Amino acid sequence: xxxxxxxxxxxxxxxxxxxxxxxxxxxxxxxxxxxxxxxxxxxxxxxxxxxxxxxxxxxxxxxxxxxxxxxxxxxxxxxxxxxxxxxxxxxxxxxxxxxxxxxxxxxxxxxx
Amino acid sequence: xxxxxxxxxxxxxxxxxxxxxxxxxxxxxxxxxxxxxxxxxxxxxxxxxxxxxxxxxxxxxxxxxxxxxxxxxxxxxxxxxxxxxxxxxxxxxxxxxxxxxxxxxxxxxxxxxx
Numbered sequence: 729x730x731x732x733x734x735x736x737x738x739x740x741x742x743x744x745x746x747x748x749x750x751x752x753x754x755x756x757x758x759x760x761x762x763x764x765x766x767x768x769x770x771x772x773x774x775x776x777x778x779x780x781x782x783x784x785x786x787x788x789x790x791x792x793x794x795x796x797x798x799x800x801x802x803x804x805x806x807x808x809x810x811x812x813x814x815x816x817x818x819x820x821x822x823x824x825x826x827x828x829x830x831x832x833x834x835x836x837x838x839x840x
Numbered sequence: 841x842x843x844x845x846x847x848x849x850x851x852x853x854x855x856x857x858x859x860x861x862x863x864x865x866x867x868x869x870x871x872x873x874x875x876x877x878x879x880x881x882x883x884x885x886x887x888x889x890x891x892x893x894x895x896x897x898x899x900x901x902x903x904x905x906x907x908x909x910x911x912x913x914x915x916x917x918x919x920x921x922x923x924x925x926x927x928x929x930x931x932x933x934x935x936x937x938x939x940x941x942x943x944x945x946x947x948x949x950x951x952x953x954x
Binding site for chain 1: 844873875880881882883884885888895896898930932937938940941942943944945946947948
């Protein structure tokens with residue numbers, strides 16, 4: 729079945745450091761791919777998405793490129809801030825369009 | 841405009857009891873989905889409803905059921921609660937069911953089963 733694997737955390741960085749969170753997927757066809765962020769005590773927020781191969785999603789300085797050949801959708805940011813501290817989830821939309829399939833989440837902690 | 845709302849915020853139940861969680865979608869959204877998020881894990885899909893009909897179901901036992909009302913709000917029911925049902929239950933709404941329809945999540949209901 730469809731699945732998402734993302735790198736285990738926690739990831740601890742200093743402010744202005746470069747961030748990469750790896751995400752790979754297994755799915756039938758060509759699913760839409762997403763990154764969601766969950767701040768402490770809050771629900772999930774869509775961070776960015778890509779709907780087809782080679783698409784680049786971007787938002788708030790974060791980027792991810794849909795790589796069909798490596799079935800990957802790695803999240804990157806050039807300079808993280810303390811306010812980026814949160815849990816990040818990689819997800820895909822199943823072929824039927826009925827469900828989001830999530831990875832286990834990666835906790836990011838940024839210190840000043 | 842109000843986002844997705846869920847009630848109650850927190851709930852404590854004992855094993856064997858039944859619980860009902862409620863969700864109101866964003867105005868104009870006709871689809872509601874439910875997810876279970878166990879501590880330290882990603883959300884797991886439970887149900888999707890669209891226009892009051894079940895459109896998708898995840899790998900959950902029959903103790904879990906849901907329904908959607910004419911105003912598109914939804915309830916999730918869990919019978920015969922087990923300790924393992926303790927989780928954050930998330931509701932998400934979208935305007936439709938296609939892959940291009942973004943799902944907007946509510947803050948969740950934290951269920952603790954003792």
